[in-house]
Amino acid sequence: MNLERFTLIVESYGADSQQWPGDERxxxxxxxxxxxxxxxxxxxxxxxxxxxxxxxxxxxxxxxQRIEMGIxxxxxxxxxxxxxxxxxFSLV
Amino acid sequence: xxxxxxxxxxxxxxxxxxxxxxxxxxxxxxxxxxxxxxxxRNSTEAEDIAQETFIRFWVSRDRFDPSRVKLTTWLHRIAHxxxxxxxxxxxxxxxxxxxxxxxxxxxxxxxxxxxRAAVVNKALMTLPERxxxxxxxxxxxxxxxxxxxxxxxxxxxxxxxxxxxxxSKLKQILAKELE
Numbered sequence: 001m002n003l004e005r006f007t008l009i010v011e012s013y014g015a016d017s018q019q020w021p022g023d024e025r026x027x028x029x030x031x032x033x034x035x036x037x038x039x040x041x042x043x044x045x046x047x048x049x050x051x052x053x054x055x056x057x058x059x060x061x062x063x064x065q066r067i068e069m070g071i072x073x074x075x076x077x078x079x080x081x082x083x084x085x086x087x088x089f090s091l092v
Numbered sequence: 093x094x095x096x097x098x099x100x101x102x103x104x105x106x107x108x109x110x111x112x113x114x115x116x117x118x119x120x121x122x123x124x125x126x127x128x129x130x131x132x133r134n135s136t137e138a139e140d141i142a143q144e145t146f147i148r149f150w151v152s153r154d155r156f157d158p159s160r161v162k163l164t165t166w167l168h169r170i171a172h173x174x175x176x177x178x179x180x181x182x183x184x185x186x187x188x189x190x191x192x193x194x195x196x197x198x199x200x201x202x203x204x205x206x207x208r209a210a211v212v213n214k215a216l217m218t219l220p221e222r223x224x225x226x227x228x229x230x231x232x233x234x235x236x237x238x239x240x241x242x243x244x245x246x247x248x249x250x251x252x253x254x255x256x257x258x259x260s261k262l263k264q265i266l267a268k269e270l271e
Binding site: 008011012013014019021022044045048049051052054055056057060063064066067068070071072074075 | 110113139142216253270
């Protein structure tokens with residue numbers, strides 16, 4: 001691990017090490033404890049992470065119920081036969 | 093690739109079991125709805141996208157190969173493509189009938205966001221779609237970089253580049269808006 005790669009990781013994934021690439025996490029964590037530049041990068045990234053955490057979604061129980069009921073209703077009507085709708089969609 | 097607990101359910105879905113499909117809808121609908129909602133910032137559109145995601149998954153289930161991709165990754169990939177379709181449709185509509193800037197985003201009216209949260213929300217919406225998708229998938233949906241790259245059909249390097257540019261732009265916007 002070097003400062004260049006550590007910078008790229010933190011600028012991409014933020015300050016939470018759980019979000020970092022799994023195969024580099026341990027090395028990156030060790031590096032962060034020994035470099036003052038790394039610590040400063042973590043502080044800056046943590047600030048943005050805190051802002052991102054503000055974007056919480058409100059309760060959506062009713063929306064989820066509507067989604068599930070819509071799908072159930074389509075199943076009951078028998079309109080979801082495999083292959084039947086494929087022609088209408090550009091599928092993944 | 094399929095999580096251990098999902099394996100039997102997926103096998104049953106692939107064999108055409110409606111009850112197994114309902115189980116998958118039950119397990120994944122909240123997460124798919126959240127992704128669509130964060131991408132569109134519109135509950136009604138997000139509900140439609142989530143519903144369509146599962147319908148497409150069901151009618152084209154023979155295209156899903158559980159040995160190559162996780163179920164949740166596959167569902168998010170379908171939802172992501174539907175979000176892109178939604179943005180294209182909206183751009184076309186806006187070209188035909190110019191929309192007032194206040195209603196362009198059709199934001200949720202039930203959001204009770206603090207001013208700071210509203211600024212963050214708005215800043216996210218100003219990012220290009222691919223940068224926003226990358227941040228939503230990694231930061232909010234908690235996908236690993238490998239899975240997020242698979243959903244967006246990108247290399248991990250390209251995903252990192254999107255994330256870095258997206259976060260940098262957000263930082264600039266928020267520094268200006270929140271000072």
